[in-house]
Amino acid sequence: MVTLPSLKEAGVALAFATLFVDPREGAQEDWEEEVYAQLALYEAWERRGLVRVLREREDLLAHLERFPQDGVLGLVLLLEGAHALEAPEDLRPLRKRGLRLLSLTWATGNAYAGGNAEPGPLTAKGRALLEAMAALGVALDLSHLAEEAAWEALRVYEGPVCATHANCRALVPSERHLSDGLLRALAGREGVLGLVPFNAFLDPAWKRGMARLPLEAFFRHKAHAEALMGGGRVGLGTDWDGGFGLEAVPQGLDRHRDLRALGDEGFLGGNWLRWLLGWF
Numbered sequence: 001m002v003t004l005p006s007l008k009e010a011g012v013a014l015a016f017a018t019l020f021v022d023p024r025e026g027a028q029e030d031w032e033e034e035v036y037a038q039l040a041l042y043e044a045w046e047r048r049g050l051v052r053v054l055r056e057r058e059d060l061l062a063h064l065e066r067f068p069q070d071g072v073l074g075l076v077l078l079l080e081g082a083h084a085l086e087a088p089e090d091l092r093p094l095r096k097r098g099l100r101l102l103s104l105t106w107a108t109g110n111a112y113a114g115g116n117a118e119p120g121p122l123t124a125k126g127r128a129l130l131e132a133m134a135a136l137g138v139a140l141d142l143s144h145l146a147e148e149a150a151w152e153a154l155r156v157y158e159g160p161v162c163a164t165h166a167n168c169r170a171l172v173p174s175e176r177h178l179s180d181g182l183l184r185a186l187a188g189r190e191g192v193l194g195l196v197p198f199n200a201f202l203d204p205a206w207k208r209g210m211a212r213l214p215l216e217a218f219f220r221h222k223a224h225a226e227a228l229m230g231g232g233r234v235g236l237g238t239d240w241d242g243g244f245g246l247e248a249v250p251q252g253l254d255r256h257r258d259l260r261a262l263g264d265e266g267f268l269g270g271n272w273l274r275w276l277l278g279w280f
Contacts, residue, residue, distance in 0.1 A: 001240035001249070004021060004050060004073065010256035013067045014054070014269065016101065016164055017042055017075035019094075019243060023083040023108050029140040031084040042075060051075050055098035057280045059272075064273075076276070078141060078164065081106030082113075088129040095136045100280070101164070102133060103141035105151065105158060113153070116148030116175040122152035130157040139279065142166070142186065143194075143237075147179060154185055160279040161191040165237035167201045168224045177201070180228055187229035192275045194237015195221055197262065199248050201239075212251045236262060 009016065021034040045051045052074045054060045063074040078101040085091060091102070104126055105115035112129055114120025123128075130153060133140060139160040142150050154161065163186060170178040178186070178193065186193060195218070199206045202217040225234045236259060240249075253259055260268065 001238075001245060004045075005055050006256045007073055008071060010259065011071070012073060012132060012256060014063070014074040014273070016078045016237075017051075018051075018078050018080050019084075019099070020080040020106065022195050023081060023085055023106060023110060028086055032086070032090075035079065035084045035094075038182065039077070039094070042077070043097075053098045053111065054280075056098070058259065060276060060280050070264075076100050078102070080141075081110070082126075082129060083108075083110040083142070085129070088125065088132040091129065091132050094145065095138060096167065099138060101139045101141050101162070103143050103145065104129070104149065105144050105146070107144055109146070113149035115149075116146060119146040119148060119175060120155065121146075122149045126153070127156050134159040137279075141190075142178065142182070144176070147175065147182070150178075150182055151185075154189065160275070161186060161189045162194070162275065163191070163237075164194045165196045165239040165242075166193065167196055168221045171221055171224060172201060172204045176202070181185050183225060183228045187233045190233075190275070190278065192233055192271050193225055193229060194272070195225060195236050196237055196239045197249050197253055197259075198239060198242070198244060199250065202250070208248065212247065215252055215261065218250055222263065222267075232266060232271055232274070235267055235269070 019035045019038050021031040046053050052063050052072050054074050054076050055077045077099045080103050082104045102115040107115045107117040109115045109118035109120045112126035113122045140157050142163040143166045167177045169179045197218050
């Protein structure tokens with residue numbers, strides 16, 4: 001679903017670029033090696049002028065000035081799942097190379113916290129990692145975090161919070177999505193929710209192989225989230241690098257340019273940009 005030409009055609013100025021390894025495959029050493037291999041790829045793209053990695057506030061501000069002229073995509077690096085870190089201190093070298101967001105889990109629980117597929121609390125190691133994140137200026141992404149662990153993390157962590165790719169649990173009853181309580185708490189922390197146009201996240205009855213859903217299925221989640229959080233706290237979080245194709249997204253969303261049908265300028269990026277400028 002995601003290619004650099006498609007993003008450029010749509011005029012996408014900024015994206016969260018994922019560093020991810022499946023915790024169900026390989027060992028700790030494999031996970032760390034793969035994370036750094038992915039990071040090296042983004043850096044290679046940057047050297048070729050294909051992207052700009054936005055490591056610090058001055059990078060973001062300079063990118064916003066340059067993008068209208070050169071159209072080069074800006075990337076904010078996100079580590080999806082702390083299982084790739086053997087210890088909290090392993091966050092520091094990644095931060096030096098530009099990491100700015102981190103989610104504690106990806107589905108499965110780990111040494112830091114419970115995940116949406118394996119519920120559990122925040123651990124002592126997880127609290128130590130949150131302290132390191134706050135000290136280094138790394139934001140917390142609530143996506144994939146177990147409900148119990150998410151509430152604990154919000155109490156412990158005082159830095160910027162978001163949910164880059166999650167929908168409304170009230171409409172799709174799954175631990176993968178955020179409860180109404182967490183949506184309100186996220187808004188209370190001046191965070192942003194990134195809604196996912198993925199059929200399985202929009203309608204609990206949809207299964208792979210079924211017809212694509214109408215766009216109305218997405219708008220139901222958007223309306224629910226905005227009613228709880230306010231329009232300025234809800235944005236787009238496609239998760240289109242998540243292992244599915246056109247058959248699994250709503251009708252009419254065939255390229256990145258089609259995402260313009262989902263909302264206004266604030267929803268399509270302005271809300272995320274305001275959040276970033278508040279702490280980056």
